[in-house]
Amino acid sequence: xxxxxxxxxxxxGLSQRFGxxxxxxxxxxNIATGEAIxxxxxxxxxxxxxxxxxxxxxxxxxxxxxxxxxxxxRQSGEVRRQIHWLGHDFNLYTQLTAIExxxxxxxxxxxxADTRLIRQALEKVGLIPAADKPVSAFSAGMRKRLAMAxxxxxxxxxxxxxxxxxxxxxxxxxxMNQMIAQWKKEGAxxxxxxxxxxxxxxxxxxxxxxxxxxxxxxxxxxxxxxxIEL
Amino acid sequence: xxxxxxxxxxxxxxAGYALTWFVLGGYALSLYRRYRSIR
Amino acid sequence: MQNSKSKIQSFIVLMxxxxxxxxxxxxxxxxxPDQLMGHVxxxxxxxxxxxxxxxxxxxxxxxxxxxxLIRKNPFWDRLAASAAEVGVVLTGLTLIxxxxxxxxxxxxxxxxxxxxxxxAILFFLYVGYLTMxxxxxxxxxxxxxxxxxxxxxxxxxxxxxxxxxxxxxxxxVQSSPSTVDPNMxxxxxxxxxxxxxxxxxxxxxxxxxxxxxxxxxEAL
Amino acid sequence: xxxxxxxxAAVFYKDLLxxxxxxxxxxxxxxxxLLTIFxxxxxxxxxxxxxxxxxxxxxxxxxxFSATLALERSFFTELDAGCLDGxxxxxTSLRAVFLGKWASNFFFIGMVQIxxxxxxxxxxxxxxxxxxxxxxxxxxxxxxxxxxxxxxxxALVTQSRARQVLLPLLLFPMLIPLLLGxxxxxxxxxxxxxxxxxxLWLKLLVAYDSIFLAACFAAIEPLLEA
Numbered sequence: 218x219x220x221x222x223x224x225x226x227x228x229x230g231l232s233q234r235f236g237x238x239x240x241x242x243x244x245x246x247n248i249a250t251g252e253a254i255x256x257x258x259x260x261x262x263x264x265x266x267x268x269x270x271x272x273x274x275x276x277x278x279x280x281x282x283x284x285x286x287x288x289x290x291r292q293s294g295e296v297r298r299q300i301h302w303l304g305h306d307f308n309l310y311t312q313l314t315a316i317e318x319x320x321x322x323x324x325x326x327x328x329x330a331d332t333r334l335i336r337q338a339l340e341k342v343g344l345i346p347a348a349d350k351p352v353s354a355f356s357a358g359m360r361k362r363l364a365m366a367x368x369x370x371x372x373x374x375x376x377x378x379x380x381x382x383x384x385x386x387x388x389x390x391x392x393m394n395q396m397i398a399q400w401k402k403e404g405a406x407x408x409x410x411x412x413x414x415x416x417x418x419x420x421x422x423x424x425x426x427x428x429x430x431x432x433x434x435x436x437x438x439x440x441x442x443x444x445i446e447l
Numbered sequence: 448x449x450x451x452x453x454x455x456x457x458x459x460x461x462a463g464y465a466l467t468w469f470v471l472g473g474y475a476l477s478l479y480r481r482y483r484s485i486r
Numbered sequence: 487m488q489n490s491k492s493k494i495q496s497f498i499v500l501m502x503x504x505x506x507x508x509x510x511x512x513x514x515x516x517x518x519p520d521q522l523m524g525h526v527x528x529x530x531x532x533x534x535x536x537x538x539x540x541x542x543x544x545x546x547x548x549x550x551x552x553x554x555l556i557r558k559n560p561f562w563d564r565l566a567a568s569a570a571e572v573g574v575v576l577t578g579l580t581l582i583x584x585x586x587x588x589x590x591x592x593x594x595x596x597x598x599x600x601x602x603x604x605x606a607i608l609f610f611l612y613v614g615y616l617t618m619x620x621x622x623x624x625x626x627x628x629x630x631x632x633x634x635x636x637x638x639x640x641x642x643x644x645x646x647x648x649x650x651x652x653x654x655x656x657x658x659v660q661s662s663p664s665t666v667d668p669n670m671x672x673x674x675x676x677x678x679x680x681x682x683x684x685x686x687x688x689x690x691x692x693x694x695x696x697x698x699x700x701x702x703x704e705a706l
Numbered sequence: 707x708x709x710x711x712x713x714x715a716a717v718f719y720k721d722l723l724x725x726x727x728x729x730x731x732x733x734x735x736x737x738x739x740l741l742t743i744f745x746x747x748x749x750x751x752x753x754x755x756x757x758x759x760x761x762x763x764x765x766x767x768x769x770x771f772s773a774t775l776a777l778e779r780s781f782f783t784e785l786d787a788g789c790l791d792g793x794x795x796x797x798t799s800l801r802a803v804f805l806g807k808w809a810s811n812f813f814f815i816g817m818v819q820i821x822x823x824x825x826x827x828x829x830x831x832x833x834x835x836x837x838x839x840x841x842x843x844x845x846x847x848x849x850x851x852x853x854x855x856x857x858x859x860x861a862l863v864t865q866s867r868a869r870q871v872l873l874p875l876l877l878f879p880m881l882i883p884l885l886l887g888x889x890x891x892x893x894x895x896x897x898x899x900x901x902x903x904x905x906l907w908l909k910l911l912v913a914y915d916s917i918f919l920a921a922c923f924a925a926i927e928p929l930l931e932a
Contacts, residue, residue, distance in 0.1 A: 235624075272791070274791055274794060276626065276931070278626065293931075294799075297796070300795075302791070305788075306787075306789070307788075308789045308792025308795075309789065310724055311724075312723065313724060317723070321716055321720055322796060323716075324712060324715070324717075324719070325713055325716055325717070325792075325793065325796045325797045326797070326798055327709020327710060327711075327712040327713040327798040327802070328712070351727075457525060459526055459529065459587070459589060459590045460525050460526055460528055460529060463529040463533070463583050463586045463587065464514070464532060466579070466583065467532045467536070467579060467583065470578075474572075474575050474688065475688070478688065478691045478692060479691075481695050482694065482695055482698070485695060485698045485699060485702060555925070555928070607879055607882055611879045614872075614876040615876075617872065617875055618872060621866045621867060621868050621872060630929075630931065631862055631928070631929060634862075634928055634929060635862060637921065637925060638855075638880075638918070638921055638922065639880070641918070641921050642880055642883070645883045645910070645913065645914055645917070648883075648910070649882070649883035649886045649887065650882075650886075652906060652907075653886050
């Protein structure tokens with residue numbers, strides 16, 4: 218990881234309001250570089266909203282946030298160059314083939330497509346046989362693997378994963394855990410949002426629990442008090 | 448084109464001014480009502 | 487007890503109404519009728535000032551949209567919204583007055599006169615602006631989308647005027663009023679400032695409504 | 707700068723590929739423009755001289771309506787497939803995305819321009835324009851203007867609910883000067899323009915295009931961010 222900034226994420230009073238409800242309400246958070254954070258909480262507790270704000274795609278209604286020292290609003294360009302985001306939509310163009318989608322990933326960044334790396338990525342996620350087929354023919358699991366392959370193409374200091382294990386079969390889940398482990402080894406900071414905590418707890422150093430947009434717990438996975446409703 | 452001065456035409460003049468007062472007054476009223484309804 | 491602020495406000499409103507009535511009176515009774523168009527010509531004292539002030543309102547929209555693009559301060563967005571609404575009301579009035587004036591003078595309800603046509607296009611441009619604003623619920627997003635629109639629309643105004651004038655010279659419809667004697671100019675100017683006063687008050691109060699609405703939304 | 711152009715090229719190439727592979731959108735656009743030619747002739751009657759006289763005006767009316775269909779889709783494919791976030795997140799700059807989308811709109815509208823011109827010449831048996839370079843200059847300049855403002859407004863209305871009605875409502879008043887210019891340039895191109903009356907309108911189109919290319923390019927940032 219080229220980034221040496223000790224604090225990966227610093228949030229001060231970060232909030233987001235949709236109409237009358239506060240999806241995220243004055244959230245203060247400090248996450249050091251290299252930590253893996255599990256974001257837990259029932260549906261609608263603000264997990265996805267928080268992650269979306271961290272990608273700078275959703276400007277906060279109030280409060281401020283910094284990722285590796287770059288302000289979420291004013292320096293959104295720099296922030297975007299340092300993160301990956303794997304959400305519910307896989308950002309794949311269904312008319313194009315798997316290889317074309319990965320080439321596009323380079324194209325959007327204005328870089329030349331590195332076909333060797335693309336082939337390597339497809340191999341890692343086990344999509345070599347379907348490399349030349351249009352994504353429209355892919356199952357949800359295969360599409361998720363292709364999205365994971367995209368993360369493989371570019372190393373970023375921060376990776377945001379929203380429900381990483383959904384749509385994946387058992388083998389896919391092992392692949393996801395394996396990749397998460399590798400990212401942690403490379404010193405990347407990770408944020409995994411999910412509501413089924415069993416798969417995520419072993420992977421994370423710390424847990425952030427959200428309820429109705431508010432932080433009810435943030436600390437090491439070990440001493441997560443029982444009564445905190447996950 | 449018209450040669451002599453237009454005789455009459457008062458009704459257009461009256462209509463124009465009445466309309467102006469009506470629109471400006473009406474808009475002022477709507478501002479006041481909206482202002483009151485939020486208060 | 488009416489606090490002092492609203493007492494001053496109602497005083498200013500009274501002043502504006504008085505000045506407006508005086509200007510209207512002056513235009514209607516004090517200035518001479520036009521040799522060619524007779525008393526009908528006095529419609530000019532409402533039609534032209536409304537057009538001028540509508541244009542001023544749209545210029546305010548342009549400037550505040552531009553500043554919002556740089557400063558991102560919600561004040562400018564609210565000001566742009568208020569000025570746009572008042573501008574559309576005045577432009578609508580100008581168009582109807584133009585048609586009322588056209589009827590006795592040229593026997594038609596609508597003439598493709600360059601200024602009148604430009605005003606009509608302005609009307610549609612800013613109705614579009616207001617419609618766009620009404621479709622976006624979230625206050626911040628609305629401001630972020632409306633600001634560039636407010637700038638781009640105004641950039642089109644000179645081009646519209648030029649192209650419509652070239653288009654009209656191809657069809658030779660005489661449109662400008664006959665010679666204007668000095669006394670008329672005074673009535674015109676009086677009414678122009680009177681309506682400017684009204685315009686400023688309208689924008690100010692419409693701004694207060696926008697401010698209250700935002701505060702109400704914020705307070706939830 | 708190179709990465710800027712490569713990103714724009716990627717967006718353009720992607721749009722082209724995905725639209726040409728799934729033909730139904732492109733076909734519907736072309737059939738719509740053909741249909742409007744027929745509609746206008748039913749409305750105006752088939753009297754040859756009348757149609758020949760109205761041809762430039764009709765041509766550009768058909769163009770503007772068909773262009774709206776093409777423009778309305780420019781960001782819709784992204785939105786529909788949920789790729790807008792990825793595009794905004796990973797692109798080097800939003801202006802490059804705008805340029806890419808501009809190019810794909812330019813391509814599709816250009817295609818409609820050529821098709822409608824050919825079909826109209828055939829259906830209304832107009833003779834080919836006496837001054838072809840002027841004719842194509844008019845087409846080109848108008849296309850640049852429509853694509854610039856069209857892509858800008860498409861970005862503006864993409865995420866609002868009433869996209870179909872909002873885009874024409876905002877775009878058409880803005881296009882009036884362009885409409886005037888292109889109708890006259892086309893008219894003079896058809897008649898040969900011996901007295902070079904078209905230069906005035908060409909200047910208008912060039913000014914119009916450059917002003918709005920610059921303005922839309924400068925102001926696009928907040929639109930795609932919203």
